[in-house]
Amino acid sequence: MAIQTIALDTPVPVRITDDRTRRPADNRAGWGMAAPFVVIYVIFLIGPTLYGLVMSFFNSSLQRNGLGSAAGLGNYAEAITSADFWSAMWHTVLFTLMTTPPLVVVALLLAIFTDRLRRGRWFYRLVFFAPYVIPSASVALVFTWLYTPGIGLYGTWLEDIGLTAPNWLADPDWAMASVALATVWWTLGFNFVLYLAGLQEIPRDLYEAASVDGASQFTQLRRITLPLLRRTTVLIVALQIIASLKIFDQVYLMTAGGPNFATRVSLMYVYDYGFTDFRTGYAAAASMLYMLLILAASLGWFILSRRQRREA
Amino acid sequence: MTATTVSQRVPARQATTRGRRQVDWRTRYFNWFCVSVLLVFAAIWVIPLIWAADTSLKPDGEIAVNPTTWWSSHFTFAAYRTVLGVGNIQTWYLNSFVISLLAATLSIIVCSMAGFALARTRFRWQRALFALTAVGLLIPSQVLIVPLFKEFNAVHLLNTYWVQVLPAIVTPPIAVFIFYTFFNGIPNELAESAHMDGAGWFHIYRKIYMPLTRPAISAVFIFTFVWKWNDFLWPLLTMTNPRTMTLPVGLSQVSSDYGIQYAEIMASAVLGALPLLVVFLLFQRRIVEGVSTTGLK
Known part of the structure; x- marks a missing residue:
């Protein structure tokens, strides 16, 4: 997961100068060293992408090899007119809307507070980042137990302070929020660490100068910290949106898309049609539409960060 | 925050000393506030892990009777042996x-x-x-x-x-x-x-x-x-x-x-x-x- 979320941020300096004349020996050496990558890359990434695109125009099935009969745009038409497909898309977006704000804002606040400490930073870094390295399956087991109606820790706490505990994962109105809460716990550390790194790059003398001028802590935060963290924030928000749109594990493990499909997200939908109903052609078409959603998010970020770079 | 640099920069010493004291006073409260918020969140963050470890060390019979107590009189590694x-x-x-x-x-x-x-x-x-x-x-x-x-x-x-x-x-x-x-x-x-x-x-x-x-x-x-x-x-x-x-x-x-x-x-x-x-x-x-x-x- 980590490597996927950072994937999009690498600057891509496409500036390969051909200032030297290419010699056949150099040509061979270059291709020779790139060859293992190219072969694996074409077979396991580019190939499947194109195969998936082709498959989406056929009635492919998991039960037989080959593409099956041509479907034209049939799979796409079916997906676009299917209420279930759109409800899965909406659940994906809903999950993103539920997780992104807390994962950005809480991470920012905790990072700002931690950055002020003179001692003990390592402790908070440890506590907040540790869940991030735990497999989703363990997280799901622990939170399912915490959410167990009647005997789970969270419900009991709420009842102790006089509130009625919701039915967490079993209530269609609460299931998504419960999954989102577990996700915030699980992945907050990544953003927290990125923010801490961003904060460390702010020159300390800016704060000293400001406090000499009598600026309050709050003013310093508003006028120095937040503006200088803007690049970091854009990065974190973008990575978070893209990561949240890829939600699958927690939903599959904690609710299996239920209750009553209330938490069925897009990847769950693809999984259901491709691997339970064996309709791989249709699942490939749904995947392609889902990829458009993620590409739209990436594109939005690309435009935003380019504009930012031009301003800087 | 770091007092030495502040006094080096500002020529009028007496004026800043008063100002600094005031800032320090507010800074200290703010720092306390930060630490308490951090501690609360740290507690929220470690509880699921500690609770999982705690539950895993209790006998199943005891969990069935008393699922949300932290203490057990019979902590055991039996569950780990089973798994x-x-x-x-x-x-x-x-x-x-x-x-x-x-x-x-x-x-x-x-x-x-x-x-x-x-x-x-x-x-x-x-x-x-x-x-x-x-x-x-x-x-x-x-x-x-x-x-x-x-x-x-x-x-x-x-x-x-x-x-x-x-x-x-x-x-x-x-x-x-x-x-x-x-x-x-x-x-x-x-x-x-x-x-x-x-x-x-x-x-x-x-x-x-x-x-x-x-x-x-x-x-x-x-x-x-x-x-x-x-x-x-x-x-x-x-x-x-x-x-x-x-x-x-x-x-x-x-x-x-x-x-x-x-x-x-x-x-x-x-x-x-x-x-x-x-x-x-x-x-x-x-x-x-x-x-x-x-x-x-």
């Missing part, structure tokens, strides 16, 4: 370890060579390869599950290590760019002069550039290893035999194995979380640095 003795968890550990190790190692070898070729050698279609690799960054691996599954199914490689390792080497091709950026940061003259002296490109890559690339190597290794160790969807689809399952996939089955034996379930969760937690405790600084440098650069 380790009966289940396949050792096999899952081994599978996850071998797969993650192979994926991380091969990814370093394959992607660093490609990164070097792109950064330091000149060859035909170089720009095209660069662009094609960049496109791969945009393709989420999750949308490849259907075609990739059919591909591996057709060549009968499901339930083997290959189905896990091979796609993980290049998906996503971020490692190529990490190495590319890193190699570009090493002065070109190094490669040029070695090449003039007649050294082959592969030699230059292995003997000169790779030894200078330790930080990138460790970052790529850690990320590929952790990502593959925790990868769930792809192994879930392709490793269906209990003997070939990876740890996360195996763990996803245990709640049906143990039903309401919460101690066993929590023991499984703890055993699943433990290896990487230990690794993280040992290499905390390096892992965090890896996140922040590769994430921000």
Whole structure:
């Protein structure tokens, strides 16, 4: 997961100068060293992408090899007119809307507070980042137990302070929020660490100068910290949106898309049609539409960060 | 905050001393506020883990009677004995370890060579390869599950290590760019002069550039290893035999194995979380640095 979320941020300096004349020996050496990558890359990434695109125009099935009969745009038409497909898309977006704000804002606040400490930073870094390295399956087991109606820790706490505990994962109105809460716990550390790194790059003398001028802590935060963290924030928000749109594990493990499909997200939908109903052609078409959603998010970020770079 | 620099800068000493005292007073309150908020959040963050460990150490009978007490008069490792003795968890550990190790190692070898070729050698279609690799960054691996599954199914490689390792080497091709950026940061003259002296490109890559690339190597290794160790969807689809399952996939089955034996379930969760937690405790600084440098650069 980590490597996927950072994937999009690498600057891509496409500036390969051909200032030297290419010699056949150099040509061979270059291709020779790139060859293992190219072969694996074409077979396991580019190939499947194109195969998936082709498959989406056929009635492919998991039960037989080959593409099956041509479907034209049939799979796409079916997906676009299917209420279930759109409800899965909406659940994906809903999950993103539920997780992104807390994962950005809480991470920012905790990072700002931690950055002020003179001692003990390592402790908070440890506590907040540790869940991030735990497999989703363990997280799901622990939170399912915490959410167990009647005997789970969270419900009991709420009842102790006089509130009625919701039915967490079993209530269609609460299931998504419960999954989102577990996700915030699980992945907050990544953003927290990125923010801490961003904060460390702010020159300390800016704060000293400001406090000499009598600026309050709050003013310093508003006028120095937040503006200088803007690049970091854009990065974190973008990575978070893209990561949240890829939600699958927690939903599959904690609710299996239920209750009553209330938490069925897009990847769950693809999984259901491709691997339970064996309709791989249709699942490939749904995947392609889902990829458009993620590409739209990436594109939005690309435009935003380019504009930012031009301003800087 | 640091008083010495403040007084050095400002000529009118007396005026600032008063001002500083006031600021200090407010700063101190604010610091207290920060620490208390942090402590509350830290508590919220550790409770699920401690609670899981606590539950796993209690006898099942006691959990049934009194599910939410923290203390037990009979703490026991019985659940761990059951999980380790009966289940396949050792096999899952081994599978996850071998797969993650192979994926991380091969990814370093394959992607660093490609990164070097792109950064330091000149060859035909170089720009095209660069662009094609960049496109791969945009393709989420999750949308490849259907075609990739059919591909591996057709060549009968499901339930083997290959189905896990091979796609993980290049998906996503971020490692190529990490190495590319890193190699570009090493002065070109190094490669040029070695090449003039007649050294082959592969030699230059292995003997000169790779030894200078330790930080990138460790970052790529850690990320590929952790990502593959925790990868769930792809192994879930392709490793269906209990003997070939990876740890996360195996763990996803245990709640049906143990039903309401919460101690066993929590023991499984703890055993699943433990290896990487230990690794993280040992290499905390390096892992965090890896996140922040590769994430921000």
